[in-house]
Amino acid sequence: MDDVIGREAAINALSVAQADLHNAHAVGLIRAQKIISDLPSAPQRTGRWIPLQLSIAYPPYQCSCCFGNAPMVMVGTGRLKKGHLEALLTDFCPSCGARMEGAE
Numbered sequence: 001m002d003d004v005i006g007r008e009a010a011i012n013a014l015s016v017a018q019a020d021l022h023n024a025h026a027v028g029l030i031r032a033q034k035i036i037s038d039l040p041s042a043p044q045r046t047g048r049w050i051p052l053q054l055s056i057a058y059p060p061y062q063c064s065c066c067f068g069n070a071p072m073v074m075v076g077t078g079r080l081k082k083g084h085l086e087a088l089l090t091d092f093c094p095s096c097g098a099r100m101e102g103a104e
């Protein structure tokens, strides 16, 4: 499996699990936290959002790295407005974690 998880989130999850354990088992989780802390970082991939249909006003987009879809959000709604779905072009791909071109 080649995916990305947050180091801090993994360590925090182990801390929460550790609180419910007896000492002998907690030592194992502390060692696991140290191992996770010492792991090298994965190289950051850079991708871009690719529009799938150029002929429509609000096309869906895909990540150039994993082909995951950009999240779609409803915008333009109001009292008399129906609104429409529009791709939310995030700075990072929610599927693979790639940093998108133009992200700050």
Ligand SMILES: [Zn+2]
Pocket: 047, 063, 064, 065, 066, 067, 068, 093, 094, 095, 096, 097, 098
């Ligand atoms: Zn992706």
